[in-house]
Every structure is written in C-alpha cells, then in structure tokens.
Amino acid sequence: MDKLEAKLLKEIADLDSLPVGAYNIRKNGGAGGRNNTAHIVIDTKTDKSGIDIHIAPGTKHESVHIPVIITETGLTELVYNDFYIGEDCDVDIVAGCGIHNGGCDTSQHDGVHTFHVGKNAKVRYYEKHYGEGEGTGKRIFNPQTIAYLEEGASIHMETTQIRGVDSTKRYTKIVVGPGGEGTITEKLLTDGAQVAESEMDIVLAGDGASGRVISRSVAQDESQQIFYPRMIGEAKCFGHVQCDSIIMGNAKIKSIPAITAECPDAQLIHEAAIGRIAGDQLMKLMTLGLTEEEAEERILNGFLQ
Amino acid sequence: MDKLEAKLLKEIADLDSLPVGAYNIRKNGGAGGRNNTAHIVIDTKTDKSGIDIHIAPGTKHESVHIPVIITETGLTELVYNDFYIGEDCDVDIVAGCGIHNGGCDTSQHDGVHTFHVGKNAKVRYYEKHYGEGEGTGKRIFNPQTIAYLEEGASIHMETTQIRGVDSTKRYTKIVVGPGGEGTITEKLLTDGAQVAESEMDIVLAGDGASGRVISRSVAQDESQQIFYPRMIGEAKCFGHVQCDSIIMGNAKIKSIPAITAECPDAQLIHEAAIGRIAGDQLMKLMTLGLTEEEAEERILNGFLQ
Numbered sequence: 001m002d003k004l005e006a007k008l009l010k011e012i013a014d015l016d017s018l019p020v021g022a023y024n025i026r027k028n029g030g031a032g033g034r035n036n037t038a039h040i041v042i043d044t045k046t047d048k049s050g051i052d053i054h055i056a057p058g059t060k061h062e063s064v065h066i067p068v069i070i071t072e073t074g075l076t077e078l079v080y081n082d083f084y085i086g087e088d089c090d091v092d093i094v095a096g097c098g099i100h101n102g103g104c105d106t107s108q109h110d111g112v113h114t115f116h117v118g119k120n121a122k123v124r125y126y127e128k129h130y131g132e133g134e135g136t137g138k139r140i141f142n143p144q145t146i147a148y149l150e151e152g153a154s155i156h157m158e159t160t161q162i163r164g165v166d167s168t169k170r171y172t173k174i175v176v177g178p179g180g181e182g183t184i185t186e187k188l189l190t191d192g193a194q195v196a197e198s199e200m201d202i203v204l205a206g207d208g209a210s211g212r213v214i215s216r217s218v219a220q221d222e223s224q225q226i227f228y229p230r231m232i233g234e235a236k237c238f239g240h241v242q243c244d245s246i247i248m249g250n251a252k253i254k255s256i257p258a259i260t261a262e263c264p265d266a267q268l269i270h271e272a273a274i275g276r277i278a279g280d281q282l283m284k285l286m287t288l289g290l291t292e293e294e295a296e297e298r299i300l301n302g303f304l305q
Numbered sequence: 306m307d308k309l310e311a312k313l314l315k316e317i318a319d320l321d322s323l324p325v326g327a328y329n330i331r332k333n334g335g336a337g338g339r340n341n342t343a344h345i346v347i348d349t350k351t352d353k354s355g356i357d358i359h360i361a362p363g364t365k366h367e368s369v370h371i372p373v374i375i376t377e378t379g380l381t382e383l384v385y386n387d388f389y390i391g392e393d394c395d396v397d398i399v400a401g402c403g404i405h406n407g408g409c410d411t412s413q414h415d416g417v418h419t420f421h422v423g424k425n426a427k428v429r430y431y432e433k434h435y436g437e438g439e440g441t442g443k444r445i446f447n448p449q450t451i452a453y454l455e456e457g458a459s460i461h462m463e464t465t466q467i468r469g470v471d472s473t474k475r476y477t478k479i480v481v482g483p484g485g486e487g488t489i490t491e492k493l494l495t496d497g498a499q500v501a502e503s504e505m506d507i508v509l510a511g512d513g514a515s516g517r518v519i520s521r522s523v524a525q526d527e528s529q530q531i532f533y534p535r536m537i538g539e540a541k542c543f544g545h546v547q548c549d550s551i552i553m554g555n556a557k558i559k560s561i562p563a564i565t566a567e568c569p570d571a572q573l574i575h576e577a578a579i580g581r582i583a584g585d586q587l588m589k590l591m592t593l594g595l596t597e598e599e600a601e602e603r604i605l606n607g608f609l610q
Contacts, residue, residue, distance in 0.1 A: 233579075247569045258561040259577055264552045267580035272564055274538075275572035 001032075008069045008098030011130040015065065019094075023065040024051055026079070028072045040064055040091075050080035050112075053093075057086030057118060065094045068111070073103025073137045078110045087118040087150075094126045097141060101133035108140040115147040117155055123147075125157045131164030138166040147174045147182065151206065154181040161196070162189045162304065170198040178206030178235070186215040187304045190223035190251070199228040204237035204266065211239040218300055219251035230258040233266025243272040246303060306337075313374040313403030316435040324370040324399075329356055331373040334382050345369055345396075355385035355417075358398075362391030362423060370399045373416070378408025378442045383415045392423040392455075401433035404444040404470075413445040420452040422460055428452075430462045436469030443471040452479045452487065456511065459486040466501070467494045467609065475503040483511030483540070491520040492609045495528035495556070504533040509542035509571065516544040523605055524556035535563040538571025548577040551608060 001009070005027065009015045018033065022040035025032035034042055039059040043052045053064055066081060085091065101107045117123055131139030147155050161168060174182035182202055190196050202211040211231055219225045231239040245253045259268040277299050285295035306314070310332065314320045323338065327345035330337035339347055344364040348357045358369055371386060390396065406412045422428055436444035452460050466473060479487035487507055495501050507516040516536055524530045536544040550558045564573040582604050590600035 245566075247566050247571070249569060251569060252565075252567055254563065254565040255575070256561065256563040257575075257577075258559065259579055260557075260559040261550075261552050261579045262557055264554060264556060264581060266552070268578070269580075270560070270562075270575070270577040272562075272575040273573070274564055274566045275574075276569060 004071055004100055005069055008071070008100060008130065009067055012096035012098040012128045013065055013067045013094050015067070019063070019065040021063045021065070026066070026068040028070055029075055029077050032069070037062060045080065048080055049078065050082070053081065053083045055083070055085045055089050055091055058088045059086065060090040063092040063094065067095070068097040068109055070097070070099045070107050070109060073101050073107055073135055074105030076106065076108040078112070080112045081114070083113070083115045085115065085117045085121050085123055087121060089118065089121040089123070091122070092124045092126070096126070096128035096130070098130040099133070099139040101131070101135045101137040101139050103135040104137045106138040106140060108142070110142040112144040113146070115155060117147060117149045117153040119150045120152040122153070123155045125155060127157070127159045129161040129165055129168065131166070139164060140167045141165055142169045145172045149174065149176050149180040149182060151177045152179045153177060156183045158185045160187045162187070163191055166194055168196045172199070173201040173203070174211065175203045175205050176209040176211055179208040180206065181210045183212045184214070186213070186217075188217040188225065189220070189300070189304060190218075190225060191220040192223060193221070194223040196223070197226045200230060202231045202239060204231070204233045204235060204239055207236040209235060209237040211237070213241040213243070215243040216304055217253070218246045218304065219248065219253050221249040221251060224252045225254070227255045228257070230260070231268055231270070232260045232262060233268050234262045236263065236265035237267070239266070239268045241270040245274045246277055246300065247274055248276070309376055309405055310374055313376070313405060313435065314372055317401035317403040317433045318370055318372045318399050320370065320372070324368070326368045326370070328370040331371070331384070333375055333377045334380055337374070342367060350385065353385055354383065355387070358386065358388045360388070360390045360394050360396055363393045364391065365395040368397040368399065372400070373402040373414055375402070375404045375412050375414060376407075378406050378412055378440055379410030381411065381413040383417070385417045386419070388418070388420045390420065390422045390426050390428055392426060394423065394426040394428070396427070397429045397431070399431045401431070401435070402446060403435040404438070406436070406438035406440045406442040406444050408440040409442045411443040411445060413447070415447040417449045418451070420450075420460060422452060422454045422458040424455045425457040427458070428460045430460060432462070432464045434466040434470055434473065436471070444469060445472045446470055447474045450477045454480065454482050454485040454487060456482045457484045458482060461488045463490045465492045467492070468496055471499055473501045477504070478506040478508070479516065480508045480510050481514040481516055484513040485511065486515045488517045489519070491518070491522070493522040493530065494525070494605070494609060495523075495530060496525040497528060498526070499528040501528070502531045505535060507536045507544060509536070509538045509540060509544055512541045514540060514542040516542070518546040518548070520548040521550075521609055522558070523551045523609065524553065524558050526554040526556060529557045530559070532560045533562070535565070536573055536575070537565045537567060538573050539567045541568065541570035542572070544571070544573045546575040550579045551582055551605065552579055553581070
C-alpha cells in the first residue's frame, strides 16, 4: 500500500494499518486484501460486483472493515455488498470510500449495501466519504443503504461527508421490526459548486419500533443541498426526525421531510431549521481573541461533531 | 332569511343579524343582499361568477363580510372573489361558507380568493367552513386563497373547519414583500370517512419579510388528512411552520412540509408532531371526575381553541 492509499484509508476508516478482525479492502475496482474470522466470513459475489458478509449468530465485540479506495482517474464502479447478521450479534461495521482523483476524468463509486439484521442483533454502521486530488475530474458517490431489522434488532448508522465530494445522491431505507430501533446520524458539509441530495425512508413496521434521524449539514459557497427524510409509522411506534442546516455564502438548502401516521398509535415528530451562524455566537468567540474565520471554523466543528 | 339560513350564517360568520359595514351575502348561487360603505365598494364580476371588493386607501376599523350559504342539494359552484386593499388600510374580512345538504346530491362550493394588499396595509382574514344536513349528499369545499403583500403589508389568515365537511382540498399562497408579514392559523377536525388536504406556499420574497404557519388538526374515525406546508425564503427573512396533529380511531395523517432557503440570510424553522392524546392528560382530567369522553372532548377543544 502506497502513501496515497494509506492516507485515504486513514481518512475514511481511521486506520493506520490493516484492521483487526474481518476486513475486505477494495482498491481501484479490484481486491486489496481480505481477512475472515471464525465468526465472520466474506465471499466474493459470483453474479455481480461485490461481496457477501455473513456474521454468525451471537458474534459480539467484533468488527468488519470494508473500505474502498480509488486513486485512478476515470474509474466508475457499482458494487453490491450484502450483510447477513445473525441473531444476538453485537458488531461494528466500518465502510466508507476515499477517492483521490489526480486526473481530468470522473471517478465514481456507487455502493448498494443491504443489511439483514437478525433478532435482537445490534449493528453500528459507519460510513465516511472522502474526496481529494489536484485533478479536475469529478469525485462522485451515490450510496444506497437498505436495512431490514427483525424483532428487537437495531442499527445505528453514522454517515459523514466533509468536503471533497463534487456530487452525492444518497438513499437510505430502514425497515424496523417490532421492538427494533433504527438511528441515522448524517453529517454533511458541501462547498464550492458541490451538490448533495439525501433521501431517507424509515418505516416503523412493528409495535414498539423506534426511529431517529439526526441530520446536520453545512452548505458553503455556491453549493446546494436537498433533504427528503421520511418517517412512516405503521404500528405503535415512536419516530423523531431532526434536521439542522447552516447556510453560508450563496448556498441553497431545501428540506422536504414527511411524517406519515398510518396507525393511530404512531407518534411522530419532525423538526427542521435552516439559518446562518448566529451573529452573537461569532461575536462571543471573537471577543475571546479569535478572528472571524477562526470563530466560524470553531462553530462549524462543534456543529458537525 | 329563514331559520336554516340564519343558523348557517351564525355558524360561519358569528352573525345574529345582518353585519355592520360592507357585506355581500351569496345564497344558493344567487344574490342574498349587499351593502357598500363610503370606503368599501363591492361589484359583481361581469366575466365570471364572483365579486370585486375595492377598499380605499387608509380605510381603518372597517369590516367586509362575504358569507356564502347553500341549502339546496346538488348545487355546485365556482366563485372568484378579488380583493383590492389600498395602502395603509386596517380591515377585517370575514368569509366562510355553510352548506346544509338535506338531499342525496353533492353540494359543493369552490372559492378562489385573491388579495392584493397595498403598502403597509393590515388585513385580518377569517374563513370558516361548516357543513350539516340529514341528507346523504356530500358537502365539499375547495377553497383557494392567494395573497400578494406589498412592502410592509400584512395578512393574518384564520381558517376553521370543524366537522361536517366530507371533502376539502385547500390551497393557500402568500407572497410576502419587504418588511411584510403573512400568518396562517389553520384548524381542522375530520371524522367519519372525511378527507382533507391542505397545501400552502409561503414565499418570503423581500428583505425583512416574515411568515408563520400554525396548523392544528384532529383526525378521528376513518378520516384522512394530508398537509403540504411549504415556506420559501428568497431574501433576508424569517419563517416558522408548526404543525400539530392529534390522531384518533383509525385515522391517517400525513405531513409533508418543505422549507427552502434560496438566500443565505433566510432563517426557516419547521416543526411537526403527530400523536395520540397523552394518556396522563386524560387520566388527570378523569381523576377530576370527567368521563373518558368528556376528558377527550375537553382536550380537543383546548387544542383547537
């Protein structure tokens, strides 16, 4: 692994070396290393691009890393990764993709991740998208994440995209079974002429299901963001959607949530706010000796923490 | 005016007799009485059904009542009413429609109201829809309200529909100029198999414009409600949308708001909540001696106050 690849790996998965436990590294559309454990088996799909990840029932305190790195310009790929997580598991899954585009052609990674989460299993899923490179070629990510949660199962999904990605179109769907829980924390910062679209369907399909979406975004310069967080209550359930956006420069932000109660025992709440950084917050930090830029940076960091 | 007509008039405009000031009463698609004042002139349209209402600049503490009553079964009408409100006015406008349908055919009133509100004028606009009658014929209202506010102008719109209306499809649009203010307070209760849809566009088009939507609804039995409140900030403005719905029986409620910041100085907030009446609220009132039904009624009345 060269320096560039190591840097991307660090950015998207916080890895200084090969991860402990199961992993599959995808490098410029090919294999970059794989490790199975006694409980976690990764197989290459035979019918299309991608992998199947089987996690044995009862697997606890284990992790799977499946980072993707692209350093070739002009590489476009569509990958399907399917996760089968057995009952009573408690695992961390770290995905993410880093693109270094030094050329003038578009580099694009479209990943379709499907999770089948068994009864009472707990999954924490981290996904980070990172782009860099001196080239004029675009860096594009279009991730799709679909999760089906059986009774008592939970998924906590954290997605992060801070700068460097020219265009993204995200789709996330979680179907939560009885007593299950689906949480999405989304962090997004766009600048320049970047565009980002994020669409979500959280279906609270069983009694006692709960769902939560926390979306925090910053749009700078001429960038544009659109959000469609949708929560549907089909049973006795609780759902909460919270979207906060900071708008700067000449950016544009649109938020079109939907909450739908299909059952009278569904309790659904939505909150959204779009606005500038409050002037008095800036002022306060500036009286402490920070420049306006430093104060802004400090506030954005806190907001996207 | 017979007893039935008097009752409808009381329900929709809180009138015990003919109103003071300017008025135009529409009765079963025809004229039911009109009065002009020195400052307010009502003319019948010559090209289509409806009236033009001209309010002279500087008119203050005056009101216009334009109630519509329908007691014939099978009557369907589409009416255009245009309001021209001069600069610096401060007026109340009371519209509303009551249908008594004693037959088996549909009675339907579709009203398109357009307001041109002059510089610094203040308008309070009340609209109440009421339906009753022992017949099996449907009672349907499809109101459209469009308001254009010049600099510093304001409109405060209050719409109420509590039971009795089988189907309604509302559309409201307010374009708010610099320093202007548009407020919509919507109260809606549906029961039985009633359906209600309310769509709104609030365009904050000038610096210092502000907009506020407060929507409170109750859906009982098998009734269905859909809300599309949309707020667009095109300038340095402040907008707030708040939708609260109580769901009962087997009702379904869907809320699909949209907030769009087209300008970085736009500050927009949206909140929505759908849920049952809280059990502890009911319990508290029941320990004070109320039956469950009485407690529920008390809470709903407070909510829709």
